[in-house]
Amino acid sequence: MAVALPAVVEELLSEMATAVKESARIPDEHLLSLKFIFGSSAIQALDLVDRQSITLISSPSGRHVYQVLGSSGKTYTCLASCHYCSCPAFAFSVLRKGDSLLCKHLLAIYLSQVMRTCQQLSVSDKQLTDLLLIEKKQEA
Amino acid sequence: MLRMAETLRRVLSGYSAVETREDTVEAGPPLLLLGAPGSGKTALLFAAALEAAGEGRGPVLFLTRRPLQSLPRSTGAALDPLRLQKIRFQYPPSTRELLRLLCSAHEAPGPAPSLLLLDGLEEYLAEDPGPQEAAYLAALLLDTVAYFSHRGGPNRDCGLIVALQTQEEGDSGEALQLALLQRYFPAQCWLRPDAPGPGECRMRACLEPSGLGPRTEWCVTFQLDGEMKITRWPTQAYDPSSVKSSSPGGQP
Numbered sequence: 298m299a300v301a302l303p304a305v306v307e308e309l310l311s312e313m314a315t316a317v318k319e320s321a322r323i324p325d326e327h328l329l330s331l332k333f334i335f336g337s338s339a340i341q342a343l344d345l346v347d348r349q350s351i352t353l354i355s356s357p358s359g360r361h362v363y364q365v366l367g368s369s370g371k372t373y374t375c376l377a378s379c380h381y382c383s384c385p386a387f388a389f390s391v392l393r394k395g396d397s398l399l400c401k402h403l404l405a406i407y408l409s410q411v412m413r414t415c416q417q418l419s420v421s422d423k424q425l426t427d428l429l430l431i432e433k434k435q436e437a
Numbered sequence: 438m439l440r441m442a443e444t445l446r447r448v449l450s451g452y453s454a455v456e457t458r459e460d461t462v463e464a465g466p467p468l469l470l471l472g473a474p475g476s477g478k479t480a481l482l483f484a485a486a487l488e489a490a491g492e493g494r495g496p497v498l499f500l501t502r503r504p505l506q507s508l509p510r511s512t513g514a515a516l517d518p519l520r521l522q523k524i525r526f527q528y529p530p531s532t533r534e535l536l537r538l539l540c541s542a543h544e545a546p547g548p549a550p551s552l553l554l555l556d557g558l559e560e561y562l563a564e565d566p567g568p569q570e571a572a573y574l575a576a577l578l579l580d581t582v583a584y585f586s587h588r589g590g591p592n593r594d595c596g597l598i599v600a601l602q603t604q605e606e607g608d609s610g611e612a613l614q615l616a617l618l619q620r621y622f623p624a625q626c627w628l629r630p631d632a633p634g635p636g637e638c639r640m641r642a643c644l645e646p647s648g649l650g651p652r653t654e655w656c657v658t659f660q661l662d663g664e665m666k667i668t669r670w671p672t673q674a675y676d677p678s679s680v681k682s683s684s685p686g687g688q689p
Binding site for chain 2: 299360
C-alpha cells in the first residue's frame with residue numbers, strides 16, 4: 298500500500314520515536330526489528346540518516362517534498378504524502394517485484410522523522426514545482 | 438431527490454455508512470472509479486462534482502482531456518448555475534501537461550479545491566505505460582490533494598476521485614497496472630453493466646473501501662431522458678446474521 302504503512306511498522310516507528318525522545322538513540326531491540334522487517338535496506342537507511350542525507354524542502358505555499366542524497370552521490374526525489382521515490386530500486390523492488398515495502402530512501406525519511414533530524418531547505422514556489430516535476434533524465 | 442444526491446456523495450466519497458458532522462467533513466480515501474467504456478464513469482464524476490459544489494466548501498477541479506460533449510444530466514433537479522460556477526474544468530492535453538498542472542498546483546492563487554476529479558486516467562497512462570510513470574502520476578495526484586487539504590485548513594480535506602477505463606477482457610499488463618494503482622487508491626468502485634429494463638441502461642456499482650468498511654453495492658440507472666438514478670442494490674445475501682432467506686426483488 299503506498300499510502301499507509303503496515304500496522305506493525307507504524308507501531309515500531311512509534312516506539313522508536315518514544316525511545317529516541319528519552320535517550321536520543323534507537324534501542325538495539327528496535328534496530329533488530331527494523332533489520333528483520335527491512336533487511337539490508339535498514340542498515341543503508343540508517344547510514345543515510347547518519348550522514349544527514351535527507352532534506353525536507355518547502356516553499357512559502359506550505360507544500361513540501363523530500364530529497365535524499367544517495368550513496369552513489371545521486372540525489373533522489375521522494376514525495377512527502379505517499380510512497381514515491383525516483384530511484385531505480387523503488388521502481389524495481391517495490392513496484393515491479395513487490396518484495397520490498399520501501400526503498401532505503403523512503404525508509405530513511407521515516408527514520409529521520411523518528412530521529413527528528415533532517416536538513417531543511419526553503420525554496421520559491423516555482424522552484425518547488427521544478428523539483429516535483431522530477432525530470433526523466435534522473436531516472437535513466 | 439436530495440436523498441439520492443446524498444447517496445451518491447456517500448458512494449463516491451467512500452465513506453459508506455460513516456456519519457459525519459457538519460463542520461468536520463472528511464473527504465474519504467482517494468477513490469478509483471472503474472468500468473468499461475460507456476459504463477457511466479463520466480456521469481458519476483460529474484454528479485459528484487455537482488454534489489461537492491453544492492456543499493460550498495470550495496471549488497471543484499475537474500480534469501479531463503477533452504471538454505465534455507454534453508453535460509450529463511444528474512439526479513433530480515436541473516443543473517444549478519451556481520453549482521456549475523464552482524466547478525473548474527481544465528483540459529490538460531498530454532501527460533506532461535497534466536503533471537505540470539499537478540506539480541504547480543501550489544502556485545495557483547485562490548481557495549483550495551474541496552474535490553479533485555480526473556476523468557480518463559487510462560489516456561494519460563497510455564502515453565507512458567511503465568510502472569514508475571504510472572506510480573509517479575498516481576502519487577502526484579495524491580500529493581496534490583494532500584496539499585489542497587493542507588491549504589484548506591483544519592476540517593477542510595480535499596477529496597480525490599479518478600476514473601479509469603477498464604476492458605472486459607484485460608491483458609496481464611493491464612492487471613499489473615491496476616494492481617499498482619490500487620496501492621495508491623485503496624478504495625475502488627466498479628461499474629458493471631446489469632440487465633437493463635426497457636429504455637434504460639443499468640449499472641451495478643460495487644464500492645470496495647478495502648479494509649475501511651464492508652463492500653456496498655448500488656444500482657445506477659440511466660433513463661432515456663438522460664436522467665440518472667441511484668438506489669441501493671437490493672440484496673440480503675451479504676448479511677451473515679440474517680436468519681430469513683433472501684427474496685429477490687425487495688427494495689429497501
